[in-house]
Amino acid sequence: MKNRENILNKANELRWEIGESLHDNLLESIYKFATEISSRVIAVDVSKKSKSFDSKLDQILTSSKFGFPIMFLLLALVFWLTIEGANIPSSLLSSFLIDSIYPQLKTFSSNIGLPFWVDGILIDGCYLAMAWVIAVMLPPMAIFFPLFTLLEDFGYLPRVAFNMDFLFKRAGAHGKQALTMAMGFGCNAAAVISTRIIDSPRERLIAIITNNFSLCNGRWPMQILIATIFIGALAPSHLAGLFSAAAVVGITLLGILLALLVSWSLSKTILKGEASAFSLELPPYRPPRILKTLYTSLIDRTIFVLWRAVVFAVPAGAMIWLVSNITFEGLSIAEWFINWANPFGLLIGLNGVILLAYIIAIPANEIVLPTILMLTVLVAGTPEIGAGSGVMFELDSAAATANVLSLGEWSLLTGVSIMLFSLMHNPCSTTIYTIYKETGSVKWTFVAAVLPLLIGFVFCFFLAQIWRLFG
């Protein structure tokens, strides 16, 4: 026993003497040893060719002249491919799921004599909501995620983080937040998972909370449609497309600006701290492995995110059917709520229908627009346009949609406000659930959910007041 104590004391003394640099010295000697071995056994092949190609490419991609324009062009190309490429499979899927299967299910249920409410909840509610989510979400995700992974695989994404780092450093955030933000343009839930690449907990939380300011797949279609109806109409017809595209890009840039601003104010207040060290490896460029990329991005990301969305959309479908079919003193619950919320909605440039749609559509952003159309028709009392109360639908053309919206007394302000509100509102429940899973904290999940909503209310309120003052 005595001996053991002596040894421990001696060890302690020696630790004091060696001081703090033990780890440094250890690593230094390991590297020295490794260099010795490698210099003995490795012959360096002077294949300068590929190396100089890499550094030339790097010089262009990170130059102050071309760096950002190339980045914007590439991202725009990815979005354009996603939006354009998703149109056809989306309409195929919706004509299959909604135009073919849906009537068959209806006939089947009436043949076996299901009571109308079981048929309503299951087929008009659950099934249609699921069909919408799959038809709208699956094709863009199946295009966007592989494209994004290809860029990552090629080695371009680390260069984006490298270029944008100075902005995020000023906001007190991590350079890799640029990557997770870009990921959010596809799907916020997947992006929240991808913040795992940020190892400092403070900066990771900032990245999670501000990710919602990246417009996701569920929100792109509505942004584009509303911009076409309201903003495009302001311009002469041959410039209409350009105008509405510019409006959507404007909203996207506003989102990036907001993400930076909110990051900055978070790191000045509740998540106080300095930007932590940033060391990012810029791997050599290499030809992407296409098949492997397709497989992993389809299985790991697309199917995973889609499954979560479906799980949340199905009960929401049942909800929508119930609130518009359960009546109370002659009015459905939906109408009661809309009348009650309308003054508040008008205060922030929206209306009661939109507020209700956003509440019902918490599970999945892509059902916001179908829900708005359905509710507008319900309130305006012109059921001949829609497919019956509590049944979501989408119209074939922008013109037809504009007609329905004019029934709801929509103005240019409503259009602009809903575009802004779509950027600044709570994340969908899939994302909220993912945030809870990733942070493990109710408090931060609450902040991430409520903060963008509050910003949206304030922003829209002031916009509406100033608009009416001058309008």
Place this chain on the structure above:
Amino acid sequence: MNLFLSTLILFISTILLVFFLKKNKILIQWKNRKNDKRRIKIEDALKYLYNCEYNKLTCSLNSIAGSLSITSNEAANLIKILEEMGMIATAGESFILTAEGKRYALRVIRTHRLWEKYLADETSISETDWHSLAEIKEHKITSEEAENLSAQIGNPLFDPHGDPIPTAEGIIPRRKGIPLTQLEKGDFGKIVHLEDEPSAIYQQLVAEGLYIGQQVKLIDKNNERLHFEANNESCFLAPSFAKNVTVEMLPDLSLVKKSFKRLSDLKLGEKGVVVGISKACRGKQRRRLLDLGLVPGSVVKAEIKSVGGDPTGFNIRGALIAIRKKQSDQIFIKNESE
């Protein structure tokens, strides 16, 4: 407006609910507050007495009252409590710690320095806030929690100011070194300690860019100011500030490093050999840089700059690594030929 009212009521009732859920905790905290205050006073007094002994000063009733900013009546009460607890003994006009009191004081100091080390290594909290946060935390952590924390951060030996951390058994080595003011013209020294109290002086030292392990050379001194060189930059400090910097003399001039360039000084295409990483770069950040191969002897080449000019991509042992200016400022290099 009816709607406004109902929304408001809903909002307020949600907040009330949240408070209700936390109510039990709040009530308990309220009850504990009085006890906590007493504990803080006792522990602060013991710490003060220990520091007096460590620095070989005598300590009287008035100096205790002064350092804890309480009246001398309150100080007398505190002394009585401490005596009853067997923590201190009276020796004429002054007080000395008993073995029990010394053990307690060292435990509080250990917790304080462990927490400072934790803040420095694992969080991004600003350097000037470490001390004040540890002042609060040292009274709240049990010794068991302190041991867990110590194990978690790798049983450190020194706090970020260069003070030794007492062991759990209460062993602490004597401090080496002399105040910076005792160096003579032309002497070289290595900073081993920066006193963190009073904080106004400490903030000035930090603002000058001084850190533990830095080498300084005294150029000139008189009664009004000291002129010295640290990392090739001229610094001026009043003697009252400089006495809070402890240095170890470096007698053998051949051991003294010459002034070095920083990694951030490299222009694109230039190469340098790493000499070392500044001690101001700590914890995980330091380990990451070392793991990337930024150890003495590695050849580093600046390859690309990002759109904003910062960070810069360096070729380190065959890999292209982007490092922000703040970190590359902390890495010292020399020319390949040297």
